[in-house]
Amino acid sequence: MSENQINSGTVCLTKYQAYLGEFVYGGIDGAVTTFAVVSGAVGAGLNNEVIIILGFANLLADGFAMSIGAYLSSKSVKDNYNKHKLMEYWEVDNTPESEREEVKTIYRNKGFKGQLLEDVVDTITADRDRWVDVMMKDELMMSEEKKSPVTMGVVTYVSFILIGLIPLMIYVWDYMSYFAGNLFVWTSIFTSLAFIFIGFLKTYVTQTSKLKGILETLILGILAATVSYFVGDILEGIISG
């Protein structure tokens, strides 16, 4: 694989591309949950004021919870990596014999043997950082997360709010009297466009075909909204009468 091919893949992303995943998954969650709240309320026959109130309550609360959640889980992965790295440094310094044996086992499993195995182990254990690097990658199978937890949280929040606003837009416009017609139909059209856009972006993260990424996201959003609409409709029927 040439340098260029590698650079165009997911593996070596530029600084901005690296957070595309957070933008995409934050945006999908924002649109899916807000559209589900709107659809559930429409299904239950609630009026537009209630849809706006609950839509925004859900948008702000869930966006907040999602982004703090993204920050905390990424921070715990980072902390966990650093904790294990410190443990490996401690072991390399304090129990070098058994750590040396572990390197030997790792390289024996890679197919090395005899004098070559001894020489490989000597080279790796000659440098503390290199030694710990091998233990992290080959023993613990842990790779370092380079992304910043704070940026991950912020990108998730911005995307959740931005894309999640789309299913509510029409209701706000209508409330401000700029709009007329069947609001839920217009909201469904705008939200579908949002799903198509974010599904298209998703294909850059998952490296799959454009059509597959768009259809997956669109169908997911429509199905979730359908479930929400009918649960709202059916429960309203049961409870009211």
Place this chain on the structure above:
Amino acid sequence: MSENQINSGTVCLTKYQAYLGEFVYGGIDGAVTTFAVVSGAVGAGLNNEVIIILGFANLLADGFAMSIGAYLSSKSVKDNYNKHKLMEYWEVDNTPESEREEVKTIYRNKGFKGQLLEDVVDTITADRDRWVDVMMKDELMMSEEKKSPVTMGVVTYVSFILIGLIPLMIYVWDYMSYFAGNLFVWTSIFTSLAFIFIGFLKTYVTQTSKLKGILETLILGILAATVSYFVGDILEGIISG
């Protein structure tokens, strides 16, 4: 690090423990979003029937979206890994010289040189599987996801519904006339217990202190519900007044 220490960590989990992460994050999302819907509706002064209707619509739609999302993103990671692995096999078979050079560069960066470097490269490139394994780990920094996307989706769904039901329980009991008192206070107490329980479980995934995991989850849920309550309350005041 001894075998026992490794086995007690996150790295080598048993089959069931491996999906604890999905259970924890699915459960947190379920409780946070459902509690936010309930709080927003209480803040907006909506009646209990509406809370039950929207709570369940949101629970089922979001649980569905979350679990399909977990399935799709894990499947795309797996597919992406397999695609790159096939590409590496193709390159090892068709452009062995340049692939050999890449192994050499990787091991030169690890501190190997001279004859030892040549011998190491010979050993690695003597076996196709071993060769590709080195390319995946050291060139592409990709490690294989052993977990099943379907199981990840199912565990997320079950946990989302199970824990997400807790904020709604009291309202359902009340509707069935088994309960009396200030429902939102009781719901807050039960949901807080759910956050404490799932926060406690989370510490087994993140390997942090019990207190930290519990407080993080509890505070996250309470803050999201508070945001939702006040957005509901304030918007209701603006729109009605």
